[in-house]
Amino acid sequence: MRLNVNGTEREVDAPEEMPLLWVLRDVLALTGTKFGCGMAQCGACTVHLDGEAVRSCSLPLSAVAGRKVTTIEGLSADGSHPVQKAWLEQDVVQCGYCQPGQIMSAAALLAHTPNPSDEEIDVAMAGNICRCGTYQRIREAVRSAAANARRRAER
Amino acid sequence: MTALSRRALLQQSLLSGAGLFVAFHVPRKARAAQQPQPKHLPPANAFVRVAPDESVTVLLAHSEMGQGIWTGLAMMIAEELECDWSKVRVEHAPAAPVYAHPAFGMQMTGGSSSTWSELERYRTAGAMARAMLVEAAALRWKTDPKKLRTENGFVVHGKDRLSYGQLAVAAQALPAPKSVRLKDRKDWKLLGKPTRRLDSPEKITGKAQFGIDVHFPGLRTALVARSPVFGGKVKSFDAAKALAVKGVEKVVEVPSGVAVIADGFWSAKTGRDALEVDWDPGPGATLDTAELLESYRAQARTKGPVAAEKGDTDAALSKAAKKLVAEYDVPYLAHATMEPMNCAVKLGGGACEIWTGTQFQTMDQMSAAKIAGVPVEKVSIHTQFLGGGFGRRATPSSDFVSEAVHVAKAAGVPVKTVWTREDDMRGGYYRPLFLHRIEVGLDEKSRPVAWKHGIVGQSILAGTPFEQFMVKNGIDATSIEGVVGSPYLEAVPDRRVTLHSPRLPVPVLWWRSVGNTHTAFAMESMIDELAWAAGRDPLEFRLALLAGKPRHQRALKTAAEKAGWGRPLPAGRARGMAVHESFGSIVAQVAEVSVDETKEIHVHKVSCAVDCGTAINPLGIEAQVQGAMAYGLSAVLRSEITIKQGRVEQGNFHEYEVLRLPDMPEVSVTILESAGKMGGIGEPAAAPIAAAVANAVYALTKQRLRSLPLRLA
Numbered sequence: 116m117r118l119n120v121n122g123t124e125r126e127v128d129a130p131e132e133m134p135l136l137w138v139l140r141d142v143l144a145l146t147g148t149k150f151g152c153g154m155a156q157c158g159a160c161t162v163h164l165d166g167e168a169v170r171s172c173s174l175p176l177s178a179v180a181g182r183k184v185t186t187i188e189g190l191s192a193d194g195s196h197p198v199q200k201a202w203l204e205q206d207v208v209q210c211g212y213c214q215p216g217q218i219m220s221a222a223a224l225l226a227h228t229p230n231p232s233d234e235e236i237d238v239a240m241a242g243n244i245c246r247c248g249t250y251q252r253i254r255e256a257v258r259s260a261a262a263n264a265r266r267r268a269e270r
Numbered sequence: 271m272t273a274l275s276r277r278a279l280l281q282q283s284l285l286s287g288a289g290l291f292v293a294f295h296v297p298r299k300a301r302a303a304q305q306p307q308p309k310h311l312p313p314a315n316a317f318v319r320v321a322p323d324e325s326v327t328v329l330l331a332h333s334e335m336g337q338g339i340w341t342g343l344a345m346m347i348a349e350e351l352e353c354d355w356s357k358v359r360v361e362h363a364p365a366a367p368v369y370a371h372p373a374f375g376m377q378m379t380g381g382s383s384s385t386w387s388e389l390e391r392y393r394t395a396g397a398m399a400r401a402m403l404v405e406a407a408a409l410r411w412k413t414d415p416k417k418l419r420t421e422n423g424f425v426v427h428g429k430d431r432l433s434y435g436q437l438a439v440a441a442q443a444l445p446a447p448k449s450v451r452l453k454d455r456k457d458w459k460l461l462g463k464p465t466r467r468l469d470s471p472e473k474i475t476g477k478a479q480f481g482i483d484v485h486f487p488g489l490r491t492a493l494v495a496r497s498p499v500f501g502g503k504v505k506s507f508d509a510a511k512a513l514a515v516k517g518v519e520k521v522v523e524v525p526s527g528v529a530v531i532a533d534g535f536w537s538a539k540t541g542r543d544a545l546e547v548d549w550d551p552g553p554g555a556t557l558d559t560a561e562l563l564e565s566y567r568a569q570a571r572t573k574g575p576v577a578a579e580k581g582d583t584d585a586a587l588s589k590a591a592k593k594l595v596a597e598y599d600v601p602y603l604a605h606a607t608m609e610p611m612n613c614a615v616k617l618g619g620g621a622c623e624i625w626t627g628t629q630f631q632t633m634d635q636m637s638a639a640k641i642a643g644v645p646v647e648k649v650s651i652h653t654q655f656l657g658g659g660f661g662r663r664a665t666p667s668s669d670f671v672s673e674a675v676h677v678a679k680a681a682g683v684p685v686k687t688v689w690t691r692e693d694d695m696r697g698g699y700y701r702p703l704f705l706h707r708i709e710v711g712l713d714e715k716s717r718p719v720a721w722k723h724g725i726v727g728q729s730i731l732a733g734t735p736f737e738q739f740m741v742k743n744g745i746d747a748t749s750i751e752g753v754v755g756s757p758y759l760e761a762v763p764d765r766r767v768t769l770h771s772p773r774l775p776v777p778v779l780w781w782r783s784v785g786n787t788h789t790a791f792a793m794e795s796m797i798d799e800l801a802w803a804a805g806r807d808p809l810e811f812r813l814a815l816l817a818g819k820p821r822h823q824r825a826l827k828t829a830a831e832k833a834g835w836g837r838p839l840p841a842g843r844a845r846g847m848a849v850h851e852s853f854g855s856i857v858a859q860v861a862e863v864s865v866d867e868t869k870e871i872h873v874h875k876v877s878c879a880v881d882c883g884t885a886i887n888p889l890g891i892e893a894q895v896q897g898a899m900a901y902g903l904s905a906v907l908r909s910e911i912t913i914k915q916g917r918v919e920q921g922n923f924h925e926y927e928v929l930r931l932p933d934m935p936e937v938s939v940t941i942l943e944s945a946g947k948m949g950g951i952g953e954p955a956a957a958p959i960a961a962a963v964a965n966a967v968y969a970l971t972k973q974r975l976r977s978l979p980l981r982l983a
Binding site for chain 1: 334335336337338467470472474476478479483485516534536606608609655656657658659688690691893896898899903904924928929931932934937
C-alpha cells in the first residue's frame with residue numbers, strides 16, 4: 116500500500132487493518148508518535164492526515180492509503196515550528212511522552228484557528244491526556260504561539 | 271546489593287572516550303545539611319565528563335521521569351564546575367553501585383529525594399572536576415593554581431585563557447583532589463535561578479527515546495496474556511489460533527501467563543486476541559471492592575496494632591464535652607502512566623541486557639540476575655526516558671522487568687514486552703483502598719482533646735525486601751505517614767492511632783505521595799469538620815492548632831492570601847483549604863470551586879504555597895507543584911479502580927477517567943524558601959488537594975463528602 120509520510124511516498128507491506136500508529140512505529144521506525152490507549156482516548160498517537168489532527172491508533176492503514184500523513188518528525192526538521200518554539204519558551208514538557216501528540220493537536224488547531232479563544236483551546240486539546248499535569252503550560256504555550264504568529268503578521 | 275567492581279566501571283568509562291571523569295562514593299547518610307562541605311573525597315571515577323570537544327556530560331544516577339532532575343542535577347555540577355551551560359548534556363548512568371542513592375543505598379528514584387540527596391554529591395563532583403582542570407592549567411602555565419580563576423568553561427590567568435576542552439585530557443591524568451570547598455550559597459550563579467529544561471529539544475521533536483521506542487535488529491515484540499483475576503494461574507492453553515496469525519513466531523508460558531512473540535505489536539496483539547487460555551482464577555475470584563469497603567468499616571471499629579499512642583484516649587473521649595465521628599475512604603488507583611509498561615531484554619553470553627524506563631535499577635538487576643541465572647554484575651540496564659513513573663516503575667518485585675526476562679528466556683530470542691492500556695490498568699500495583707475512622711473529643715471551647723484514629727488498608731511493603739526496614743511491630747510506615755506525626759495530632763493530649771493491614775491478592779504500590787494520598791484527605795477534612803463544628807473560620811482554626819509550626823502557618827497564610835481568603839466570591843463559588851507536610855516539604859492549597867446543574871464539581875483556581883527549604887530550580891518547582899496537584903486532582907474528581915467478582919472493572923481512559931485540559935484549574939505557585947531542612951518536590955503537592963476541594967465543596971453545599979472520588983448526592 117502507498118502513503119505519503121512527511122512528504123515522502125512510502126510503499127508499505129502491512130495488513131490493511133493494521134492501525135496507522137503501528138505502521139509508523141513498527142514498519143517505518145517513526146517512534147515519535149506514541150501508543151497510549153489504542154482506542155482514541157488519550158491523543159498520544161495524534162498525527163495530521165491531510166492537515167487534520169487524527170488519532171493514528173484507531174485509523175486502519177486502508178483508510179490512509181494515498182493520503183498525506185504528517186508526524187511529529189515531519190512537523191519541522193529541527194523543532195522550529197512555532198508551536199514547538201512556544202513549547203520550549205514555556206518549558207512545557209515533563210516526562211514528554213504525550214507531548215508529540217499535544218503538539219500535533221495544537222499545530223492543527225492553530226492552522227485552522229490562528230486566534231483561538233480559551234474555549235476553542237479547551238475543545239481542541241481535551242482529547243490529549245497528560246498525566247504529568249502540564250496542562251497549564253500547554254494552555255500558555257498555545258496562547259503564546261498564537262500571539263507570536265500575530266506579532267509576526269503585524270510586522 | 272550489586273557488586274560491579276570499580277575497576278569494571280573504570281574500564282567502562284575509559285572505553286567511552288577521552289576526557290575527565292569524576293565520581294565517588296559518599297557514605298550513606300541522612301539528608302544533607304544546609305551548606306555541607308564534603309568530608310571524604312573518594313576515588314575519582316564517574317559523574318561528569320569533560321571532553322576535548324568542550325562538551326560537559328553529566329551522568330544521571332537517577333531516572334528522569336518528568337520531575338526535572340535531568341536539569342536540576344546538571345545545574346549542581348555546572349554551578350561548581352563553572353562550565354558553559356550551553357555545553358552541558360545529560361545521560362542516564364548505567365546500573366552500578368557507584369550510582370547508589372546517597373541516602374538509601376541502592377540505585378533508585380523515588381520518595382521525592384533526588385534533589386536534596388544529591389545536592390552535596392553532584393556539587394562536589396563539579397568542584398572536583400574544576401579543581402583538576404585548574405591544576406592541569408597551572409601545570410601548563412607553570413604557575414600556582416591559586417592564581418587562576420574559572421569562568422564559563424575557561425581557566426583564566428591574567429589575559430591567558432585555556433578552555434576546558436583544551437585541558438580535558440591532561441586533567442584526566444591527574445590525581446583527584448584530596449579536598450574541595452563548595453561555594454557559599456550567596457555565590458550561586460545558576461542554582462536557585464529559574465532554568466529551562468535540558469531535555470525539551472528532544473522531547474518536542476519526537477527524538478527522545480522511551481523504553482517502548484527501543485529497537486534493534488532481531489528484537490521481537492511480546493504481549494502477555496495475564497490472569498483476569500489477581501493470583502490466578504494458567505490451567506492450559508491452545509496456541510494454534512495465535513500461531514496462525516501472520517507475524518506470530520512463538521507462544522510460550524511464563525509465570526505471569528502466556529506470551530505471544532511476534533514481529534511487531536500489531537501481530538502480537540492480534541495473536542494474543544486469538545490465543546485460548548483456560549485460567550484457574552484461584553481465591554481472588556470472589557473479591558469485590560464494595561464488600562471490601564464494608565469489611566474495612568467493621569474492622570476500623572476493632573482495635574488493631576497500635577501505631578502511636580499517648581495518654582488514655584478512651585477515657586478522654588468519654589469525658590469530652592462533645593464528640594465527632596467521621597469515616598473517610600479512598601479507592602484503589604492505577605498510576606496510569608502515559609507510557610504503558612514495557613521492557614526489552616537480550617540474553618546470551620552469560621549476560622542479561624535490559625532496556626527500559628525504571629525507577630529501581632538495583633532491584634531490577636537483582637531480580638533479572640536470579641531469573642537469567644547470571645551474576646548481578648552481568649545484568650546491564652540501559653535506562654531510557656520514563657513516560658511517567660509516579661511510583662509504578664519502582665516495584666520491589668521488578669514485575670515488568672522480571673516478566674520480560676522470563677519471556678526472553680522462554681522464547682530464546684531478544685524480546686520487548688509491551689503492555690496494552692488495558693493490561694496496564696488491570697495489572698495491579700495500585701494505591702491501596704483505605705478507610706479511616708476518626709473519633710474526636712472536644713472540650714467546652716471546641717478544642718480537640720482526644721483523638722482516636724483507626725486506619726484500614728493493605729500494606730505496600732509487606733512481603734517485599736523493604737518490610738524488614740519499614741514495617742515495625744506490624745505497622746507499615748507508609749500506611750500511617752501523615753497521621754502519625756501530624757502537627758494537629760501532636761497537639762492533642764490523649765490520642766491513639768491503630769492500623770489493620772489486611773492481606774489480599776491485589777498487588778499494591780506507592781502512588782505519587784504514597785500514604786499521604788489518603789492521610790492528608792482524612793486529616794485535613796476532619797480538621798475542617800472540627801472548625802465548622804466550632805463555628806470558627808477554617809484558616810483561624812488551623813493557625814491556632816498549628817501554633818508551634820511556623821512553616822505550616824506561613825504556607826497556609828500565603829496560600830490563603832494569594833487566593834483572597836475571606837474576600838467575597840461570586841455566587842456559586844466557594845473556597846476550601848488544606849496544608850500538609852510530606853517528604854520534608856510543606857504545601858498549603860486553597861481551592862475555589864463551583865458545582866453545575868448536573869452536580870459536577872469544577873475546580874477553577876488553586877493557590878499553592880510550598881516550603882521545600884532550598885529551591886534549586888524555581889521553574890521546575892512550579893511545574894512539579896502544578897503537576898502533582900493535577901495528578902492528585904484526577905483522583906479527587908474522576909479516577910477509581912473497582913473490582914467485581916475478582917475482575918477489575920476499568921480497562922481504558924473512558925472508564926478510568928483522569929484530568930483533562932478543560933478540567934485544569936488556574937494554579938498559582940508561591941515558593942517559600944526557608945533555612946529548614948531541604949525537602950522533596952515531586953510528590954508533596956499531590957497530597958492536600960483532595961481535602962482542599964472537599965472542604966470547598968462543603969463550604970458551598972454544606973454536603974460533607976468523605977469518599978473519593980468526590981460525588982455529590
